[in-house]
Amino acid sequence: MGTRLRVGLLLAAVCMALASCSPANHEGTGSKLVYGLTLAPSGLDPHIDVSSELGIPLNSVYDTLVFRSHSGEYVPMLAETWSISDDGLRYEFRLRQGIRFHDGTPFDATAVKRTLDRIADPESGSRRAVTLLGPYVSSSVRDEHTLVVELSQPFAPLLDSFSQVYLAPASPAALDKWGAEYQFHQVGTGPFKLSEYLPKDHVTLVRYDEYVRIPGTYERDVLPEVTEVEFRFLVEPAVRLPALESGDADVVGEIPPQDASRIEQDDEIELVPVAIPGLPLVGFLNTQAAPTDDIRVRQALLLATDRAQIVQTVFGGYSPVATGALSRNHADYAPTAGHSAPSADIAGAAALLDEAGWRLGNNGMRSREGTPLRLRAYVMGWGMVPEVGQLLQAQWKGLGVELQMEEVTFAAALAAVAANEHNLIFWSEPGTDADLLTSFFHSGRLGQRNWSRAASPDLDAALNAAREASDRGARRELYARAQHLIMDQALIIPIRDYVNLNGVRACVGELAFDSRGWFPNLNDLDLTSSCR
């Protein structure tokens, strides 16, 4: 027995030694990159599908009419110049000449019109792109390189929309050839070509060697170092870091905060946190269901929430504490509108609840005329929201408030909203144009994403005016007013500004992201060494 044990141990030692001596499986030549995506989108067609994830590969496949710089300016890309009529109903784009799609089709006004018509066609089933087009009526080709877009109402976010991959011009020849199967055969004008898309498995891009760089957009004026990028779907959060550690992936987004600290101790992997502008993670408080229909209750909950503790405990301190309806890094963020004290003011909250008639009982919980102070929250399982809910439960219990939490699917949460059964629902939404506030706080969106059931004429007026205002300064002021109104009415409990924690292997070098924070700049990447 002793001999057998010794032999076994020896064998195990030999195996371990062999394993440590064997070459790592990521060496070799070429400059292929493996990029881990965190969600396998249901569809990859930018004109039709919704996911932010699809833009991570596709932003490199398409150039857009307009480019959004890191300073938030809209600069020319495929459109050389543009003008907007005084009434804001007509946009004229003068398009760049000499550009070709990856399949050789010339890029011109007809091609852009074809893309816009496809998006606007109800039969195509577009969801996000059609929303970005707003009150679009039609587009017409003035000459080969001039396109005119007509709107039924002024729509100031349109330039921001045209800077997004969802409205990127696609090759009309490919659209005609592939029809509903276009998502598998996409053809744009960007620095990389779509080579293969196998749903739930991978998306592969290869470098487009004829790419014409447009000054003011990408920086690198020679061909990208990376020749091939394979995107893989790492849906399960627990396997993202192991994929990086094993060298199976070179870049992975949305690393769970609990794994981020492990990366910081690893010389081979760098943690790259990228702040995403938009609506932070917020809890929407229902203004039309008791007890949150009382503004004093909503204000008390805001005061009783120790957001700094939540950010530290759940998000490992990697996210800034959110203060209002827009994240701090948003171009239209109004610093004075927020609820700036990140720690709790339990005494202030208790005073408000006392004033509202919710008295503390012997059991430590509050009630009014026999009704306990109880809230219902519906949470979806993503983005550490259940963990946030659990901390809120504990924090509010100290104030004598009971939070009942139910983890449900999004469809089930919407059913609860339709029945007005919710007091609290969490959401976060990326977006660089503050018009995203309209879809969450405008009374015209009751029954949709207006989960606070806000119906404030002042707020509606500010959002409507901002949507139509052509002057940048005026828009900014209107959105500042909207943010003030949202917080004055305590419609939301802001939790954290969204930060995407990316893990990047040392071979990749410095990976930059676009101004929206989601999409990597693969064109300008300088590899430190070959990754595989």
Place this chain on the structure above:
Amino acid sequence: MTALILGRRAATTLLTVLAVVTLVFFMMRLLPGDPVEAMLVEAGAPPGMVERWRERYGLDQPLPVQYAIYLGSLAQGDLGESILYRRAVTSLVAEQFPSTIALSVTAFLVALLLGGAGGLAAAMRPGSPADNAVRLLSTAGVSLPTYWTGILAILLFGATLRWLPSGGSGTWRHLVLPALTLGLASAGVIARLTRASVLEAAAQPHVQVALSRGLPRGLLITRHVLRNAAPAVVAMLGLQAGFLLAGTAITETVFSRPGLGRLLVEAVVAKDYPLAQGCIVVAALTYTIANAVSDTVADFLDPRVREP
């Protein structure tokens, strides 16, 4: 007799699938929420689109009408169009199913090999260290969730030792860890049943008589013990096929593999009725067929059924 057995099995298979389809059809609709609304609200789409989409997928029709239309299409082999993917369910299933079959068949072989050999080895020397080891390992295999063993396998063989890829698909190397993870759970069950069946068969009086007559041990085991122990094990293998098929949902997620299991989970979460129904029809068909095959094989192995 043989034709009768086969006919009866085919009829049972069809009835089972019909029952499953009906149950799933109505259960999916009992869950709260509307799939179209969820998809459009998530996209921030403006009001007015929901009704148009409901019409497109026939969700504006009364439930019995939807059911009748669905059964009619199903009879023609049409599983409908996925709301989430906007593609034919048959294409989606055809795309994802091969990966699931590769995983579950490999896992099945792992389970059969490890479970069968382990169970047999344990039964040969009851109470020996080998028996104790098999019993311990099989209990562990049955008790440990695949989610946990999968992540452990990734951390050990993928991230630390770097012997095998931590996820993905495409080559046989990608299949090793998921198949072992999934197969080990099933191997535990097979080992326990094999051990029990072999011990039971070995204790039969006719085996004892043969042993006392001096029949060689090898012949005794193959002719008298294994033949009698086999039907119970084979019948249970059909059930294990179902277990493995169900287990792929978690294994595919942990190992970032494409497959029917992941597709089904996604469909249920999004309340994508046609897709969820389609996945379940295919899974139910596969399961009932596997079960019917194993039952038939077990019957033919059992002379009492074969020769009435």
